[in-house]
Amino acid sequence: MLDLNFVRDNLPLVEEKLRQRGMDPAEVLGNFSAIDQERRRDITTLETAKRRRNELSPKIGVLKQAEKRGTLSGDQQKELENLAKAVAAEKSTIEQFELRVREDDEKLLQVLKTIPNLPNESVPIGTSAEQNVEVRRWGAPPKFDFAPKPHWELGEQLGVLDLERAAKISGARFAVYWDLGAKLERALANFMLDLHTKEQGYTEVLPPYMVNSESMYGTGQLPKFASDLFRVPHGERDLWLIPTAEVPVTNLYRDEIIDGARLPISLTAYTPCFRSEAGSYGKDVRGIIRQHQFQKVELVKFSRPEESYEQLEKLTRDAENVLQKLGLHYRVVTLCTGDMGFSSAKTYDIEVWLPGQQLFREISSCSNFEAFQARRANIRFRPEGKSKTEFVHTLNGSALAVGRTWVALVENHQQPDGSVHIPEALQPYMGADRITPKKF
């Protein structure tokens, strides 16, 4: 969420940034200015009435007490009656305008909540993924003197990926991993967590996989994207399955004031992610690229505003490091204004090369949300030596989506005999140097 005062004072800028995102400012902002002005008028009326009431109340108190003691004169009796009448009048104004202000607040908040974050100046302007800008490439595509297979064929032949039985027990877009396939998932997760915690300075956390609605609002999944989520009925207050560890981990500090000396805070978490993706049926139906449940190692940072872009670069490099150690060819692209997520001010996607499909595929998305999430989730910090609090900047990125890393590893390291070579860095975690075909 953007700051109300900022939007009011910088309307032309906000409109321009909305256009850059390919949105119609008039449609998003609606009658923002009219609502804002009406709200402020109503607040002033309401508060004036309250002020009068507060001035009159103590006078009534004094007279009432005199009445109790029976020392009330005739004049005072009259005054008391007049005061009571005056307060009653203010009270009806208060009741009326409390209602109106509440409605105004709701209307205004509704507009404010639908305004996406403003893209940073360094973000390329564009309307779709076509205009994303490649910033660097690492490695080279592996050379094969045979036709490399896609992971769903390899997985089946190796006996490590079972989509048929997954469909039987759960449905489409779920997977069962067997034997070394299951172990590969676990090995990748452990490898990534060890890298982040031992070499890159992150602290590991294990959060709940279900969260309440407030948390989903805090990071921006609600109210706009409810249809992408799995909802769990639970008494009066339903819970939600997390679509990413970003949700519980960023909300760790919701409604808190962080000691400035502790920043930046760098956390990593390995969790399953649940996505309903109601709108995406028909896309990526083959294999395990798009699933209702997948596992991901996430990086989350809480940063001072002035160093958040530096932290974004670091975070992105930390994610890239995983691919480098696994010997997987990839490129990094800066998402253009039209392709960026709702809450992000700048996003780098890391795309890994998939030889079985001859294309680059998103495996990580690293974003700086600036104060957008922090304002909504009320995450502040106190700079050293100052009493005034400020909103932190929040960042996160996958490092990496484990399921897609599994895919990339299997496709890139496949051998002519149908086996898959395990990169050296991963061998200690696998206890094997290759996966060979086996029936399940």
Next chain:
RNA sequence: GGAGAGGUGCGUGAGCGGUUGAAACGAUCCGCCUCGAAAGCGGACAUACCUUAACGGGUAUCGGGGGUUCGAAUCCCUCCCUCUCCGCCA
């Protein structure tokens, strides 16, 4: 699931119908003292919103929401959370 206790500012913790935005202590910040520091002394110290050119003024906030009252941190209802005991359970 049953019984009880409680949720107050950055923290500990008083207040239990009117002068309490909230005592006291601690933390933090600014002065004084000091070669410097500690200790000591003095002072400052919530947030959001409305209003104002500004100084300032106002409103709200004592877990969330609702109610009683001229007036609520204080009384009532409800929800959430924490703690203690019992039961159940991985």
